[in-house]
Amino acid sequence: MVRKLAPVRNNETLSLVRKIHVASKCKEPVNLGKVLVSCANAITAKAAFGQVCSGELQDQFLSAMDVGLKISGGMSFGDLFPSMRFVDVITGARRRLWQARWQLDIVFDKIIAHCEAHRGDGLVSVLLRIRDNGELEFPFDTTNIKAIIEDMFTAGTETTSSVAEWVMSELMKNADVMAKAQDEVRRVFGNKSVQDHENLLEELPYLKMVIKEGMRLHPVVPLLVPHLCRETCDIGGFEVVEGTRVMVNTWAMARNPEHWHDGEKFWPERFEDGKTDYKASRFDYLPFGAGRRRCPGDTFGLAVLELIVARLLYYFDWSLPNGIQPDEINMDAIVGATMRRKYQLHLVASPHTMILNEYLIDQSVYLLLVLNFPQLCLCLVTCIPYLSHSNGL
Numbered sequence: 001m002v003r004k005l006a007p008v009r010n011n012e013t014l015s016l017v018r019k020i021h022v023a024s025k026c027k028e029p030v031n032l033g034k035v036l037v038s039c040a041n042a043i044t045a046k047a048a049f050g051q052v053c054s055g056e057l058q059d060q061f062l063s064a065m066d067v068g069l070k071i072s073g074g075m076s077f078g079d080l081f082p083s084m085r086f087v088d089v090i091t092g093a094r095r096r097l098w099q100a101r102w103q104l105d106i107v108f109d110k111i112i113a114h115c116e117a118h119r120g121d122g123l124v125s126v127l128l129r130i131r132d133n134g135e136l137e138f139p140f141d142t143t144n145i146k147a148i149i150e151d152m153f154t155a156g157t158e159t160t161s162s163v164a165e166w167v168m169s170e171l172m173k174n175a176d177v178m179a180k181a182q183d184e185v186r187r188v189f190g191n192k193s194v195q196d197h198e199n200l201l202e203e204l205p206y207l208k209m210v211i212k213e214g215m216r217l218h219p220v221v222p223l224l225v226p227h228l229c230r231e232t233c234d235i236g237g238f239e240v241v242e243g244t245r246v247m248v249n250t251w252a253m254a255r256n257p258e259h260w261h262d263g264e265k266f267w268p269e270r271f272e273d274g275k276t277d278y279k280a281s282r283f284d285y286l287p288f289g290a291g292r293r294r295c296p297g298d299t300f301g302l303a304v305l306e307l308i309v310a311r312l313l314y315y316f317d318w319s320l321p322n323g324i325q326p327d328e329i330n331m332d333a334i335v336g337a338t339m340r341r342k343y344q345l346h347l348v349a350s351p352h353t354m355i356l357n358e359y360l361i362d363q364s365v366y367l368l369l370v371l372n373f374p375q376l377c378l379c380l381v382t383c384i385p386y387l388s389h390s391n392g393l
């Protein structure tokens, strides 16, 4: 399935490259955070619905998701002191969550209406079919469909784009790592067709280490998704009672000096021995969680992430705007359900012209011109007398 969606990843990441290329012509800094979210959102939408939401719908969705993630993550007052849930009402947290939910509802209603009208093989069409045929043993209605869409979007958009943004931030702070990763990508991708880029990712071991290290220092789901203890057990001498809500602090685990040498340092080479993988075989590194509630989108997320970072490094040289020095980059984070940069990353992109010229003429335009060349010539010849006439020649 992940492989089947390769064309979606290819097209949307190329569209990201084009967007940055256009912005770079004005020498203006690009809001990398914003274009990355939009790219990840488009990929998830196309994968889930077989089409992208309109720009307006996408903006509405992103802003509602933003509010939801900010206030639903971590712990609310009522989580810590269940008998005092009324405090969340007084602080307005509950009202803000309902507002975000209503805003999301409007977007979901439009998506569902569109899929009702154009039934296909997309995820939502399949869910609608299940709802209409009553195929399940338990009740399954439109609200359930909305919950699944929300899961897909929030889990697939914010995570992937945030990791990419953190990785780029670290690369800007560590020029030697950036140079080494860029060298590798340009050597491997050089003179190869864009269609081959995704297959060539396997030949980029250093880039993969860079991404692993980015996710270690900046786990985007730092407390994982809250887990519920199903039976009383003993963990390290502590009794965890059945029904306890467990938050796993992967942020702290991933920089614990007992397991990580110089844990605060961005040093991708620490993964060179190949002993640490994403499968949670060592519980000191859990960027995708572990066990039955582990991230089901890890393979898809990684495929998107690696292609995005590889292409950003391949097609552009990057610098900081307004004379900012690498050690002045603000690395503050906002922790909600996910941990992302407090201030979106703005960078100046300089196209690597020789590489960009290889393909940036949009392939469809290129094919259109090549395949229709005789017709275009004929059309031009037919029009010349009229053009001359209208110009008074």
Ligand code: HEM
Pocket: 044, 151, 152, 155, 156, 157, 159, 160, 163, 220, 221, 224, 225, 226, 286, 287, 288, 289, 290, 291, 292, 293, 294, 295, 296, 297, 298, 300, 301, 302, 305
């Ligand atoms: C680099 C990108 C991603 C990262 C770092 C990531 C990370 C995570 C983490 C840490 C969890 C919590 C696991 C736990 O509590 O044990 C999670 C859950 C989840 N992820 Fe991802 N994720 C990524 C991409 C995706 C994508 C692309 C999708 C789907 C399109 C996705 C779908 C989900 C879902 C549905 C859950 C909830 C699973 C459950 O509660 O049973 N994720 N993710």
